[in-house]
Amino acid sequence: xxRLVIVGASLGGLRAAQSARTAGHDGGIVxxxxxxxxxxxxxxxxxxxxxxxxxxxxxxxxxxELDVEWRLGVxxxxxxxxxxxxxxxxxxDVPYDRxxxxxxxxxxxxxxxxxxxxxVHTLRDLEDAVALREALRSSGRLLxxxxxxxxxxxxxxxxxxxxxxxxxxxAAHPLLPFGxxxxxxxxxxxxxxxxxxxxxxxxxxxxxxxGRVSRAELTDGTTIEADxxxxxxxSVLNTDWLAGxxxxxxxGVVCDATLTTVADPDILAAGDVAAVPLALAAGAPTRVEHWxxxxxxxxxxxxxxxxxxxxxxAHTTPPYFWSDQYDAKIQALGCPALAERIELLEQTPExxxxxxxCVAGERMLGIVGVNAARRLPWYRRQLTSPPPLAQVxxxxxxxxxxxxxxxxASA
Amino acid sequence: MKVHVDMNLCQSHGECVAVAPDIFQLxxxxxxxxxxxxxxxxxxxxxxxxxxxxxxxxxxxx
Numbered sequence: 001x002x003r004l005v006i007v008g009a010s011l012g013g014l015r016a017a018q019s020a021r022t023a024g025h026d027g028g029i030v031x032x033x034x035x036x037x038x039x040x041x042x043x044x045x046x047x048x049x050x051x052x053x054x055x056x057x058x059x060x061x062x063x064x065e066l067d068v069e070w071r072l073g074v075x076x077x078x079x080x081x082x083x084x085x086x087x088x089x090x091x092x093d094v095p096y097d098r099x100x101x102x103x104x105x106x107x108x109x110x111x112x113x114x115x116x117x118x119x120v121h122t123l124r125d126l127e128d129a130v131a132l133r134e135a136l137r138s139s140g141r142l143l144x145x146x147x148x149x150x151x152x153x154x155x156x157x158x159x160x161x162x163x164x165x166x167x168x169x170x171a172a173h174p175l176l177p178f179g180x181x182x183x184x185x186x187x188x189x190x191x192x193x194x195x196x197x198x199x200x201x202x203x204x205x206x207x208x209x210x211g212r213v214s215r216a217e218l219t220d221g222t223t224i225e226a227d228x229x230x231x232x233x234x235s236v237l238n239t240d241w242l243a244g245x246x247x248x249x250x251x252g253v254v255c256d257a258t259l260t261t262v263a264d265p266d267i268l269a270a271g272d273v274a275a276v277p278l279a280l281a282a283g284a285p286t287r288v289e290h291w292x293x294x295x296x297x298x299x300x301x302x303x304x305x306x307x308x309x310x311x312x313x314a315h316t317t318p319p320y321f322w323s324d325q326y327d328a329k330i331q332a333l334g335c336p337a338l339a340e341r342i343e344l345l346e347q348t349p350e351x352x353x354x355x356x357x358c359v360a361g362e363r364m365l366g367i368v369g370v371n372a373a374r375r376l377p378w379y380r381r382q383l384t385s386p387p388p389l390a391q392v393x394x395x396x397x398x399x400x401x402x403x404x405x406x407x408x409a410s411a
Numbered sequence: 412m413k414v415h416v417d418m419n420l421c422q423s424h425g426e427c428v429a430v431a432p433d434i435f436q437l438x439x440x441x442x443x444x445x446x447x448x449x450x451x452x453x454x455x456x457x458x459x460x461x462x463x464x465x466x467x468x469x470x471x472x473x
Contacts (some may be wrong), residue, residue: 015462018462022458029425041465041467043465061467062467181461275446291465292424292426292463295462295463295465296463299459299462317429320424320426322422322424322465324422329422329423331424371441372426372441373423373424373425373437373441374423374437374438374440374441375427376437377428377429377436377437379431380425380429401439
């Protein structure tokens with residue numbers, strides 16, 4: 001294999017290039033990036049960077065002496081598998097022998113009235129975070145639309161900065177992927193910290209004064225005054241450039257467990273865009289938009305891309321992610337979003353540290369914990385495939401290190 | 412080799428624990444404890460642990 005092309009110059013792409021070099025690839029590597037930056041880490045963008053406890057430079061991922069040709073600030077526009085070329089926005093194209101797709105997601109746009117007013121933000125890239133940070137420094141009232149992870153983290157950051165925060169979501173609970181049972185806990189956490197949380201209501205229009213947003217009209221007829229608005233409505237895949245390539249793109253770039261696309265053994269995918277069979281999802285091709293998954297996928301894809309398909313190894317690590325809000329470190333393993341119900345498994349007597357199981361049928365598909373970091377390695381071992389909940393409970397009862405039995409029968 | 416962890420950065424994600432549970436552990440207070448002197452034949456493991464750290468808190472030294 002002579003030339004490895006990696007489209008996507010964020011965490012997954014960088015780890016792919018590094019691991020290809022570590023595994024001995026001495027041919028060319030071309031890294032194509034939509035953004036003009038060298039790779040950086042995104043988790044601080046909604047937290048430390050906004051609060052000013054971390055500087056922009058500290059977000060850079062260590063690149064070291066990595067021998068690659070960078071093509072930054074030039075998005076890929078098309079993939080021609082027949083001629084084995086990636087077309088770029090500047091009209092050039094890049095030939096490949098093997099290709100890794102790691103183009104990630106972008107913020108889901110909102111196109112309602114007032115969407116283009118000054119003071120209306122989304123948060124995905126470094127520029128977004130810098131602009132939002134400036135807005136938080138000069139604003140008194142922030143409206144956040146969408147109480148998912150980004151919306152909730154920014155709400156916490158903005159409250160810590162002393163802003164008045166209104167958080168709106170059309171859903172009945174914040175952090176919906178964790179299910180309704182835990183919704184009251186998250187809602188209470190934000191209300192206890194002074195957030196004006198409005199659930200079950202959407203945004204109808206943003207209204208401005210002199211081209212700047214000044215208030216929002218909600219679907220229930222109420223009005224929220226705001227100096228800045230964050231639209232945190234989730235993400236959409238950066239796979240438009242793959243249309244017509246013949247790759248299967250639903251629910252993402254469909255791969256086998258070795259991250260090899262099902263359509264083409266010379267093309268692999270990593271990170272947010274990769275739909276990979278997941279044991280915890282009964283083998284269904286599943287996309288996982290977590291930092292650690294992008295890192296793990298990248299590392300494996302870089303190594304696998306050098307090998308014949310039969311020699312490639314599978315990705316088996318259960319998904320892990322976290323969210324820091326106020327003094328709560330929320331951590332999750334597995335696939336909470338696929339659960340049918342939540343059952344509290346362990347909790348300190350004070351109730352400030354706990355772990356809950358995300359359950360479908362009689363099997364545990366994942367866990368959610370708050371301030372229970374030391375318990376996670378135990379659950380990680382349980383979750384390589386979905387274990388019966390009864391077995392988890394039995395083993396937990398015998399574990400002297402558990403936090404304590406929950407006081408009530410359920411969450 | 413030496414393994415350094417910047418405890419100002421570490422947020423107890425436990426990714427390093429998953430890679431090398433004999434070298435890294437989380438204590439009862441959720442804080443990381445780790446073995447600083449690691450045999451050179453564990454270099455690949457330690458690099459993987461450093462790469463897996465979401466906070467980029469792990470640094471290796473020869």
